[in-house]
Amino acid sequence: MNSPTGQDSLEAEALEDTATIVRLYAVTDGRTRARHHLSLHTVLGPGRRPPRPGLSEESARIVELCGQRHRPLAELAGVLALPVTAVSVLVSDLIDAQALALPIPDRRSAGSDLQLLQAISAGLRRRHPNATAKAG
Amino acid sequence: MTQFPPPANRAIAKLVIAGGFGVGKTTAIGSVSDITPLRTEEVLTTQSTATDSLHGIEDKTTTTVACDYGRVGWDDPDPVELYLFGTPGQPRFWSFWHDLCEGALGAVVLADTRRLESSFPAADFFEQRRLPFVIAINRFPGTETRTLPEIREAFDVDEQVPLMFCDARNADSVAGVLLTLVQHITRITSAHSTLLDA
Ligand SMILES: Nc1nc2c(ncn2[C@@H]2O[C@H](COP(=O)(O)OP(=O)(O)OP(=O)(O)O)[C@@H](O)[C@H]2O)c(=O)[nH]1
Ligand SMILES: [Mg+2]
Numbered sequence: 194m195n196s197p198t199g200q201d202s203l204e205a206e207a208l209e210d211t212a213t214i215v216r217l218y219a220v221t222d223g224r225t226r227a228r229h230h231l232s233l234h235t236v237l238g239p240g241r242r243p244p245r246p247g248l249s250e251e252s253a254r255i256v257e258l259c260g261q262r263h264r265p266l267a268e269l270a271g272v273l274a275l276p277v278t279a280v281s282v283l284v285s286d287l288i289d290a291q292a293l294a295l296p297i298p299d300r301r302s303a304g305s306d307l308q309l310l311q312a313i314s315a316g317l318r319r320r321h322p323n324a325t326a327k328a329g
Numbered sequence: 330m331t332q333f334p335p336p337a338n339r340a341i342a343k344l345v346i347a348g349g350f351g352v353g354k355t356t357a358i359g360s361v362s363d364i365t366p367l368r369t370e371e372v373l374t375t376q377s378t379a380t381d382s383l384h385g386i387e388d389k390t391t392t393t394v395a396c397d398y399g400r401v402g403w404d405d406p407d408p409v410e411l412y413l414f415g416t417p418g419q420p421r422f423w424s425f426w427h428d429l430c431e432g433a434l435g436a437v438v439l440a441d442t443r444r445l446e447s448s449f450p451a452a453d454f455f456e457q458r459r460l461p462f463v464i465a466i467n468r469f470p471g472t473e474t475r476t477l478p479e480i481r482e483a484f485d486v487d488e489q490v491p492l493m494f495c496d497a498r499n500a501d502s503v504a505g506v507l508l509t510l511v512q513h514i515t516r517i518t519s520a521h522s523t524l525l526d527a
Pocket of ligand 2: 354
């Protein structure tokens with residue numbers, strides 16, 4: 194990772210940002226706003242319909258990735274090396290086309306929160322029998 | 330790429346790992362994650378100010394921020410998919426930090442004794458947001474030894490906030506930090522529901 198040491202690296206950083214933004218506009222046809230509210234952790238799965246032919250390379254890849262397993266938006270953005278906003282726009286289109294679906298309800302009640310916490314503890318302990326929590 | 334069946338029945342949980350630059354956030358996530366941590370980028374629109382503009386090249390109105398993303402999942406005893414989000418030190422971009430923390434159960438503030446103060450803003454942020462958090466000190470070899478009470482005093486956080494040493498490269502050690510966090514959240518959540526029931 195490069196550390197910003199002077200003006201040169203600042204310029205390089207600005208150029209890098211510009212390149213990222215150009216890429217963003219290229220894949221979304223200039224759109225920067227998604228129609229669906231999607232969080233970084235919003236999970237996406239395959240939809241009911243096959244993607245229409247002529248899908249962009251990025252969108253086809255998103256459908257493929259979500260067909261392999263459910264993945265959150267952050268994972269899609271990371272794998273595709275595209276900004277989250279760009280992926281949100283593409284994902285929104287795919288949801289509308291029913292090529293992707295939101296398989297998991299996003300809300301939890303307080304009661305099930307405790308159950309979830311217990312499930313995390315139990316799973317972590319099973320995976321890491323030598324791990325110790327700090328008492329207190 | 331390994332093909333997994335869609336883990337449709339796993340409950341989703343999200344935790345955040347924050348701290349100053351170079352304290353070991355990516356290493357910590359990688360230690361427990363099923364996948365190599367991914368870098369996720371977001372483009373933010375910022376107000377262009379005099380200090381932000383780079384001597385006339387352009388008025389910088391957008392900035393790229395990045396976070397780490399990792400995940401660990403299991404089906405026994407109960408199916409869970411745990412998402413880990415890592416974020417660098419300064420909550421300069423509040424909207425991004427809020428997005429990152431949205432839906433999170435809790436957070437780890439990772440710190441390093443060489444530059445403890447670089448992790449203070451993260452602790453302040455979670456305290457203000459009332460997101461349960463623990464502080465884990467990633468011990469680098471040859472660094473000055475400071476006791477936990479000294480470190481607690483420096484952070485100036487509530488007595489209830491768990492504070493411990495860890496080794497970001499060691500999976501069991503990181504899992505211990507996560508367990509401590511989950512227990513801490515459990516205590517807070519149960520106290521809340523007891524209050525509500527009363
Ligand atoms: N000796 C030692 N080295 C560590 C430890 N944790 C991380 N490192 C090293 O310290 C460096 C920084 O670790 P990272 O995990 O990249 O830290 P980070 O917090 O993600 O850094 P930024 O994303 O740049 O803010 C890497 O070279 C790691 O290999 C540790 O516990 N002990
Ligand atoms: Mg990092």
